[in-house]
Amino acid sequence: MPSEKSENGRSVNQRVTIREVAAKAEVALSSVSRALSGHPDVSDEMRKRVKDVADELGYEPNLVAQSLRSGVTRTIGFVVRDINNPMFALLARSCEHELRRNGYSMILVNSDGNIENENRNFSLLRRRRVDGIIASLVSEDSPYLRKNLAGPRCPIVLLDREVKGVNASAVLADHAAGVHEAVTHLLKAGHREIAFVTGSNNVYPTRNRLQGFTKAFEDAKIKMHPDLMAIGGFDAEYALSHARILLHRSPAPTAILAGGHGALMGISRALKEKNLTMGKEIAFIALDQLPYLEVFSDNISTVYRDTEAIGREAARLILEGIEGEKPRVSLIETQFIERASSQGGI
Amino acid sequence: MPSEKSENGRSVNQRVTIREVAAKAEVALSSVSRALSGHPDVSDEMRKRVKDVADELGYEPNLVAQSLRSGVTRTIGFVVRDINNPMFALLARSCEHELRRNGYSMILVNSDGNIENENRNFSLLRRRRVDGIIASLVSEDSPYLRKNLAGPRCPIVLLDREVKGVNASAVLADHAAGVHEAVTHLLKAGHREIAFVTGSNNVYPTRNRLQGFTKAFEDAKIKMHPDLMAIGGFDAEYALSHARILLHRSPAPTAILAGGHGALMGISRALKEKNLTMGKEIAFIALDQLPYLEVFSDNISTVYRDTEAIGREAARLILEGIEGEKPRVSLIETQFIERASSQGGI
DNA sequence: TTGCCTATAGCAAACGTTTCCAGTTAAGAG
DNA sequence: CTCTTAACTGGAAACGTTTGCTATAGGCAA
Numbered sequence: 001m002p003s004e005k006s007e008n009g010r011s012v013n014q015r016v017t018i019r020e021v022a023a024k025a026e027v028a029l030s031s032v033s034r035a036l037s038g039h040p041d042v043s044d045e046m047r048k049r050v051k052d053v054a055d056e057l058g059y060e061p062n063l064v065a066q067s068l069r070s071g072v073t074r075t076i077g078f079v080v081r082d083i084n085n086p087m088f089a090l091l092a093r094s095c096e097h098e099l100r101r102n103g104y105s106m107i108l109v110n111s112d113g114n115i116e117n118e119n120r121n122f123s124l125l126r127r128r129r130v131d132g133i134i135a136s137l138v139s140e141d142s143p144y145l146r147k148n149l150a151g152p153r154c155p156i157v158l159l160d161r162e163v164k165g166v167n168a169s170a171v172l173a174d175h176a177a178g179v180h181e182a183v184t185h186l187l188k189a190g191h192r193e194i195a196f197v198t199g200s201n202n203v204y205p206t207r208n209r210l211q212g213f214t215k216a217f218e219d220a221k222i223k224m225h226p227d228l229m230a231i232g233g234f235d236a237e238y239a240l241s242h243a244r245i246l247l248h249r250s251p252a253p254t255a256i257l258a259g260g261h262g263a264l265m266g267i268s269r270a271l272k273e274k275n276l277t278m279g280k281e282i283a284f285i286a287l288d289q290l291p292y293l294e295v296f297s298d299n300i301s302t303v304y305r306d307t308e309a310i311g312r313e314a315a316r317l318i319l320e321g322i323e324g325e326k327p328r329v330s331l332i333e334t335q336f337i338e339r340a341s342s343q344g345g346i
Numbered sequence: 347m348p349s350e351k352s353e354n355g356r357s358v359n360q361r362v363t364i365r366e367v368a369a370k371a372e373v374a375l376s377s378v379s380r381a382l383s384g385h386p387d388v389s390d391e392m393r394k395r396v397k398d399v400a401d402e403l404g405y406e407p408n409l410v411a412q413s414l415r416s417g418v419t420r421t422i423g424f425v426v427r428d429i430n431n432p433m434f435a436l437l438a439r440s441c442e443h444e445l446r447r448n449g450y451s452m453i454l455v456n457s458d459g460n461i462e463n464e465n466r467n468f469s470l471l472r473r474r475r476v477d478g479i480i481a482s483l484v485s486e487d488s489p490y491l492r493k494n495l496a497g498p499r500c501p502i503v504l505l506d507r508e509v510k511g512v513n514a515s516a517v518l519a520d521h522a523a524g525v526h527e528a529v530t531h532l533l534k535a536g537h538r539e540i541a542f543v544t545g546s547n548n549v550y551p552t553r554n555r556l557q558g559f560t561k562a563f564e565d566a567k568i569k570m571h572p573d574l575m576a577i578g579g580f581d582a583e584y585a586l587s588h589a590r591i592l593l594h595r596s597p598a599p600t601a602i603l604a605g606g607h608g609a610l611m612g613i614s615r616a617l618k619e620k621n622l623t624m625g626k627e628i629a630f631i632a633l634d635q636l637p638y639l640e641v642f643s644d645n646i647s648t649v650y651r652d653t654e655a656i657g658r659e660a661a662r663l664i665l666e667g668i669e670g671e672k673p674r675v676s677l678i679e680t681q682f683i684e685r686a687s688s689q690g691g692i
Numbered sequence: 693t694t695g696c697c698t699a700t701a702g703c704a705a706a707c708g709t710t711t712c713c714a715g716t717t718a719a720g721a722g
Numbered sequence: 723c724t725c726t727t728a729a730c731t732g733g734a735a736a737c738g739t740t741t742g743c744t745a746t747a748g749g750c751a752a
Contacts, residue, residue, distance in 0.1 A: 015499065017738060028702045033740060041700060063473045064419065065738035067410045068707050075453075086638070089435035096456060105470065107421075107451050110442060124451065127409045153361065268642070292432070292638030363708060374732040379710060387730060411708035414737050 016057045025053040036061065067129065075105050076318055077125035079135040082113040082234070085261045087307055088136070090291050091159070094311030095134065102319055104131070113234075115142045122148040130154060132318040137161045139202040155321025157314050162204045169317040169327040171310050175205050175287070178303035178334030179212030180219075182257070182285050185336060187220045190346045191255045191283065194224070195246045197267060198259025198287070199234035206231060209259055209287060228253055239266025247274055254346055255283035261290055278341040285342050301342035305334045362403045371399040382407065413475065421451050422664055423471035425481040428459040428580070431607045433653055434482065436637050437505070440657030441480065448665055450477070459580075461488045468494040476500060478664040483507045485548040501667025503660050508550045515663040515673040517656050521551055521633070524649035524680030525558030526565075528603070528631050531682060533566045536692045537601045537629065540570070541592045543613060544605025544633070545580035552577060555605055555633060574599055585612025593620055600692055601629035607636055624687040631688050647688035651680045 022032045027050065034042045035050035053059075067073040076099055080088050096106045107130065111118035118138050125133055136159040137145070149156055149166040156168040186194055201207050210231070217224040227249070230242035239262055246253055247270060258264045264286050271278065278284035279299065286293065289304040313330050321327060368375045373396065380388045381396035399405075413419040422445055426434050442452045453476065457464040464484050471479055482505040483491070495502055495512040502514040532540055547553050556577070563570040573595070576588035585608055592599055593616060604610040610632050617624065624630035625645065632639065635650040659676050667673060 019738075029739085030703075030741075031701060034701090037740080039741095043700060046700080060469065060473050062414075062475060062738055064410060064413045064475050065707090066740075068408075068414050068709085068737090069739045069741085071707075073410065083435075083439050086432065086435065089429075089432065093429050093456065096454065100455065105453050105455070105474070107453055108442065109446065109451070110439065123406065127406050128451070129408060129410050292642070297642045365708075375709085376711075376733075377731060380731090383710080385711095389730060392731080408708055411737090412710075414707085414739085415709045415711085417737075 015062075016059050017062070018059070021050065021054050021057055021059050024057065025050050071129075073129050073131055074103055075107055075128065075130045076315075077121075077128070077130040077133045078106050078108045079118060079121050079125070079133060079137075080108060080110050081118075081136040081138050083108075083110040085234075086291055087261065087288060090307045091311040091314075094308035095315045096311075098312045098315035099319075102315070104319075111138055113138055115139065115144070118142065119144040119148065131322055132156070134159065134314050134318055135161075137163070137203070139200075140204065141202050155318055155327065157317045157321070159310070159314060160203070160205050167327055169321060170329045171313050171317065171332060172204065172329060173208075173305045173310070173332045174334050175208040175303070175305075176212030176215070178305070178336050179209045179257070179287060180216045181336035182287075182301070182303055182342075183213055183216035184220065185338065186255045186283060186285075186342070187216065187222055189283075192222065192225075193228060193251055193253045193255070195228040195230070195243075195253035195256040196259070197230040197239050197242055197246070197256065197263045199262070200232050206259065213257075234260050234262045236262045236265035236269070239263040240269050241266075243267045243270035244273070247271075247276070253282070255285070255342070257285050257287055259287045261288070264288075264290065278344075280344045283342045283344055283346070285336075289337070299340035301339040302337050303334050304337045305332055361408075362405050363408070364405070367396065367400050367403055367405050370403065371396050417475075419475050419477055420449055421453055421474065421476045422661075423467075423474070423476040423479045424452050424454045425464060425467050425471070425479060425483075426454060426456050427464075427482040427484050429454075429456040431580075432637055433607065433634060436653045437657040437660075440654035441661045442657075444658045444661035445665075448661070450665075457484055459484055461485065461490070464488065465490040465494065477668055478502070480505065480660050480664055481507075483509070483549070485546075486550065487548050501664055501673065503663045503667070505656070505660060506549070506551050513673055515667060516675045517659050517663065517678060518550065518675060519554075519651045519656070519678045520680050521554040521649070521651075522558030522561070524651070524682050525555045525603070525633060526562045527682035528633075528647070528649055528688075529559055529562035530566065531684065531688065532601045532629060532631075533562065533568055535629075538568065539574060539595075539597055539599045539601070541574040541576070541589075541599035541602040542605070543576045543585050543588055543592070543602065543609045545608070546578050552605065559603075580606055580608045582608045582611035582615070585609040586615050587612075589613045589616035590619070593617075593622070599628070601631070601688070603631050603633055605633045607634065610634075610636065624690075626690045629688045629690055629692070631682075635683070645686035647685045648683050649680050650683045651678055 018029055018032050022029045025032065027046065031046060032050050035047045036054060078092060078095065080092065092108055099106050107128065109121040109124065111121055115138050132155045134157045140161055140163050145163060149163060149168055158168050158170040160173055161170065183194065196213060198209065199206050201210065214224065228246065230246060232238060243266055256267060258267050271282065276282050286300050286302045289302040293300050293302065310332055317330060364375055364378050368378045371378065373392065377392060378396050381393045382400060424438060424441065426438065438454055445452050453471065453474065455467040455470065457467055461484050478501045480503045486507055486509050491509060495509060495514055504514050504516040506519055507516065529540065542559060544555060545552050547556065560570060574592065576592065578584060589612055602613060604613050617628065622628050632646050632648045635648040639646050639648065656678055663676060
């Protein structure tokens with residue numbers, strides 16, 4: 001009968017360890033470790049012998065034990081503000097790709113837009129002893145922030161967030177430039193009643209976009225209407241209800257800017273309700289090139305930024321940090337891309 | 347001057363360990379461990395004392411050490427075939443949510459549709475000693491498959507894949523039913539030249555959809571045209587080139603089915619090239635309710651399955667497996683949802 | 693020949709937990 | 723009053739690696 005072959009005296013269920021490799025190769029544990037990890041103090045003969053035995057036994061090093069001993073987990077934590085936003089999928093993907101290329105794995109945790117969850121996520125990553133954390137924070141003024149950004153003894157990269165006084169790298173998009181370009185375009189086309197729906201200004205993108213927005217008006221020496229701004233929520237519900245209100249205003253807005261995925265959803269629903277078509281009765285610009293737009297709505301004007309580049313850059317910054325370099329801020333450019341939806345309305 | 351306070355005699359850079367908690371509370375290491383892990387053999391007084399000291403010192407257990415000792419990592423590996431498919435984002439998200447709710451973290455690795463990458467990914471997860479693996483395989487006949495599915499000493503859940511003779515759970519969608527419904531609908535509307543573009547049949551969804559497709563013709567006692575099927579690639583390029591060919595056939599197809607994200611992309615581009623509008627000159631059905639369709643293309647008829655439910659179910663199956671239950675297969679229903687795009691063409 | 697250096701190998705102590713086992717105390721039973 | 727038992731507590735050995743230190747051997751210069 002084909003017995004549960006346990007040649008080496010151990011149960012077949014046990015995974016093979018460095019100890020068994022050492023025994024079979026008749027060398028010391030330390031030699032196996034060195035031979036396999038590429039340590040210089042190993043003779044060619046020893047290395048070959050150990051590698052052969054390791055292959056033969058199908059030895060796969062225990063990363064948990066390696067981590068405990070060496071203090072390095074080769075794992076990066078990615079805290080994402082709200083994974084509902086499809087941009088994050090793209091970003092996380094390119095980031096993971098770059099990290100894996102460098103021998104790191106990524107643990108992705110989602111805060112669902114909630115500060116308490118975010119705090120728990122940071123704690124989890126600290127307990128897991130990740131080598132670095134990439135974070136898209138829910139807000140820049142959470143009470144846990146100091147602890148979470150200063151506490152961990154690992155490099156941190158913030159995505160599109162500005163937190164003063166912490167020693168973290170950051171990837172910031174230059175939203176202001178793109179928005180400035182977009183709004184200037186609208187003003188030149190004769191628009192005056194330009195509405196703007198976006199999330200609250202406790203995060204950098206909102207503030208930065210606002211800067212570009214107001215500066216465009218200033219540069220054109222045109223007075224803007226503060227009551228056309230709905231600054232307060234990134235979710236579709238907020239955008240929907242505020243878009244409804246804005247559309248009932250008189251004079252009605254002739255153009256409308258959507259800050260992010262939720263705003264895009266909400267506004268497009270509100271427009272449909274009132275039977276308004278983007279690019280005809282009203283000009284529309286999305287302040288983010290959301291990935292799904294490429295597919296079916298290739299007529300939507302956007303302020304574009306290269307999301308995959310942001311992910312890659314975040315990965316590079318965290319790797320730099322791990323190698324001991326000083327934190328730094330990396331600026332990503334944005335650009336207004338004119339398509340059909342920003343026509344009309346005038 | 348505010349010196350680098352090192353009250354406990356250790357460098358401030360060192361993380362606090364169970365040892366320091368034990369010292370400060372003047373109890374044994376083992377008592378601290380038991381008190382914090384909820385072990386029953388601990389007096390109330392001891393538990394309080396330990397917890398107070400732990401809080402005071404800001405002790406955060408080292409999950410790496412816990413894992414090494416206990417053999418449990420509370421980590422699930424998620425091998426995804428190709429994260430380009432936006433459905434996976436949704437699926438992974440709901441899965442991660444369910445896992446985190448149960449105290450598990452998820453490591454997501456992407457195979458980019460490549461068998462070698464997939465093999466490396468499995469190896470990585472084994473070395474990380476994950477407690478379970480959820481996998482969407484590149485193909486069902488990769489040479490590494492036996493090793494990767496039988497090798498790891500942990501439960502496995504396959505997503506929409508059938509691999510005979512391995513002891514794994516699976517979440518399978520009942521594509522056949524939805525496709526049967528969709529094709530029957532088209533046949534009743536008078537369509538005869540129904541084209542079908544999808545990935546190769548070395549994965550279950552293709553084979554299963556094909557079953558539903560042919561059975562619908564059989565049940566209607568109508569002969570189908572095999573030359574209207576393009577079975578071979580999930581990527582947009584494949585779909586584009588084959589859709590072009592199909593559209594030049596004579597008689598031209600009056601309806602076209604897209605199997606998955608890539609097919610949808612490719613076909614819609616081909617239609618645009620020929621200036622054909624879905625629901626007018628040609629009927630169109632997407633064999634997957636892709637998340638972005640809800641947003642702008644709410645007129646696309648689809649065969650729907652609840653992607654988030656699939657993610658949740660995968661999480662539950664893996665947790666079951668960890669608790670020692672036998673692997674099992676869970677079937678998810680699909681359903682034809684008629685919208686405007688499946689009109690016309692006749 | 694002697695001494696020193698280099699290259700390599702082995703031993704054993706970590707890393708931070710959990711858990712088995714044995715010991716202590718106090719309470720309850722006889 | 724003694725014995726048994728229950729309820730805890732402490733000590734120490736794991737878990738599977740890496741790594742500092744020591745030992746050995748051979749080569750080479752003096």
